[in-house]
Amino acid sequence: MGAGAAGQPRSCRRALQSGARLAETGRLPEAIGHYEQAVRIQPDYAEAHYNLGVALEKLGRTPEAIGHYEQALRIKPDFVQAQSGLTRARAVQ
Numbered sequence: 001m002g003a004g005a006a007g008q009p010r011s012c013r014r015a016l017q018s019g020a021r022l023a024e025t026g027r028l029p030e031a032i033g034h035y036e037q038a039v040r041i042q043p044d045y046a047e048a049h050y051n052l053g054v055a056l057e058k059l060g061r062t063p064e065a066i067g068h069y070e071q072a073l074r075i076k077p078d079f080v081q082a083q084s085g086l087t088r089a090r091a092v093q
Contacts (some may be wrong), residue, residue, distance in 0.1 A: 012041040016048055017054070028055050046076035050085065057089050065070075065089050 082093030
């Protein structure tokens with residue numbers, strides 16, 4: 001499996017990009033499937049956890065979203081968007 005510019009396997013980047021395209025068109029359940037695939041391929045990819053958290057939060061799956069925001073922050077403690085998402089999700093829980 002080849003690695004991309006950011007050191008992520010191509011299959012992980014493809015899954016993340018597919019998820020983003022689906023999320024942009026409102027197809028969140030399908031996007032979640034792609035984000036979950038990205039997390040399975042690259043469990044330490046903070047952006048994949050963050051995107052998964054955002055999609056889960058939009059579907060009202062707040063406890064799951066919080067878990068992925070927290071995981072993104074464990075991987076990348078200075079990830080501002082993940083911290084914002086976590087704060088937002090905790091406020092509505």
